[in-house]
Amino acid sequence: MNNKLEESNDDKSSSSAEHIQLLKKSPAHWEIALNRPEKYNAITQPMYEKIIEILDQAAQDKQLVLLTFTGRGKFYSAGTDLVDFAKMAVRL
């Protein structure tokens, strides 16, 4: 694997929330899709924050009934991004 390429992807991911897709399929149905297939949909800190924000909005929306979760690509989700996390942990 090319580490340099990975690092630049990591940096990009930590500053953007495009890895969480919110699809408003109808007023009653929203879908959250984890959209970081190149990293098996591993979840970074900004992605966690974005999901919290959507859950808050969804909870308060008067018309919403159903919130669905899925992953884009072949993976559902690799869980917490350990690269993101390990960098922080080693610094502790």
Add this chain to the structure above:
Amino acid sequence: MLEKFIGKYIDFPKILISFVNGPAVGISVSTLALFDGVYASSNATFSLPFTRTAQSAEGCSSFLFPQLMGSLHAKELLLFDKKLTAQQAQQRGLVTQVIDDKQFESEKDKICQEILSLPKGSLLTSKALIQKWNKQQLHQVNLHETEVLKQRWLTEEFLQAMMDFMRNRKKK
């Protein structure tokens, strides 16, 4: 942040359904017991590498998984890093239904349409009723799990596991 994240699932007042389209690991598995429905593709797998990464259970899984599947089955996942197939996850009560991967997208739409055809007020009231009896306890579990996890993050064992992880990654 983790405690807040899990807390949102515990309190979530709408219907929450997961469509597990492929392999799922860690927090994406541990939180599934907080969903109202879990539909898995036949390609999905489920694993919780808590101990391999020198961490501990989160997502209320230390409480909900033994309830859901029995103590020994839960320990296989939570302690011994056993990876489940979609079928096995369904047998253990972690998955509502397994769907053939080829039909996954079309079945997904059907399942959502069926849910959306139900009377909205009744659906959400009944969910709130089911949630009510466990909510307080789940928040207690969440608080304790995240406190224990934060302690784990300060251990030599965890730092070693993270350094090994980074080293192995660079070798690839």
